[in-house]
Amino acid sequence: MAKTKVLERKPLTPMEKTFLPQIVSGLKTTFGTMMQKDVTLQYPEERPNIPDNYRGVPTLVKDPNGREKCVSCQLCEFVCPPKAIRMTPGGIDAEADPERAHVEKAPKEFDINMLRCIYCGLCQEVCPEEAIFLQDVFSLSGYSREEMINNKEKLYELGGTLPDQHSKWDKKKAAEQSGNAH
């Protein structure tokens, strides 16, 4: 049995028994808080500071050169616990990006159903290309179920460009130029 220690309490003084000093000190406290700055954030106009590792809406990002990073390996689709991600792999247009065409794939379609998404971040964790990130978007609304499915265009729009730590295409080019292609 855990030992309990009974704290000795001082008996109340006659003045304290009237509760008046306590009421006065309470009034002082509330008046003090009244003078303090409000903590309210005027939400739609003012937005909270979102920390970097916040798990918001999953988004697709591009590398600093504007290339799609996703190679449609479908790992995120398989790992997604609520099966929110649906992806159709496709090729890269050879005319638009001859360098990457026939080397990598890119998603033809990429849908994330935000009604299913549980913001667990497993897709971000599993992605070998660091192409999918849960960023700072936290308020999501729509009038229909269809609207709540983010398609590829929307995902890239939300994701934007993030700084790339690996820049594999730049490294590949540099290696080719120095005659050390592989």
Place this chain on the structure above:
Amino acid sequence: MELLDAFLPYLLPIVYAVAMISVFMGLCSYSVLAERKVCSWIQGRVGPNRTRVPLLGHIPILGNLLTGLGIFQPAADGLKFLFKEEIVPGHVNKFYYMLAPVLALAPALTTMVVLPFGRYVDADGITQPLVLANVDLGMLIILGISSLGVYGIVLAGWASNSKYPFLGGIRASAQMISYELAMGLALLPVFMWAATPGSDYGMSLFGAVQSQQTLWLFIWQPLSALIFLVALFAETNRLPFDMAESETDLVGGFHTEYGCFKFGLFFVAEYAHVIMGSALFVLLFLGGWNFLPGLADPWGESLIGTLLSIAWFTTKVFFMIFFFIWMRWTLPRFRYDQVMSLGWKILLPLAVGNLVFNTIIIALYDTFTR
């Protein structure tokens, strides 16, 4: 013209009464706003700051300021109450259910008839009160009629035919009865001092104010003031004595089954009681429109002096309203048995003791000075 002269004595009181009711109702709605604003400041929030009326709300700087202070909010609140769907639950006694809010509000508005709110100096150089009806028994009328407000609450609790309102109504009536006694007894010494034998004023509030020209009764009769203040909080059903509502254990108390404008009437009645109570406390203990203790009446005899006396009186009333609100957001609610024991075991004996003490003092004073 002669016709007008003939009707003027009848017309003028009506005009005055309508003017006073308008001002009073305006004060009620703005004390609701004050309640919301002060509450939010005390809790570190902002409070209502979005309601904006066209034109006035779009004046460059002033409009934003007024909107931020929530000045237009009462209009939105009132409109909301007016345009909500009138829901009458099926299980209520319809007639009494409808009657209750009216009965709650009417006494609160009636008492202002005898409430002096300023003074003027008439042609003969005699100071007169600005009041709708200057009667000798002003204080008795206020005590008598304002207590009738509890009937509205009891009736609401009973007519709602539902257990929480019922409990609220019972609590309200028990509380009113308990604190009425202490309140009346706390006032007796005040009038014993204020209305000395041979004075013209009797129980009128004007007399009480005039007697405080040198010393406010709050300083002179602190115990009476304290008992009266506590009883006032209980009579107005304000925290820490809002037994009748007590959201945590009674849902909404007596107005649980009420919605839309009927609830609005209860709401206005509560604030009308608060304003009346504040005004009463100012008149009786804080010197009414007297400037400061020892510095009675620097206002002068002109119209400006009259207006200044009204302004000073309203300033004090506003402070008291603020005090009511401030108290509400400071103290937690008493338990029901604590309220009862405070009323019967502490305040009532104290008030009786205070009365006896003052009676002896007055008797001694009269014996040795005459």
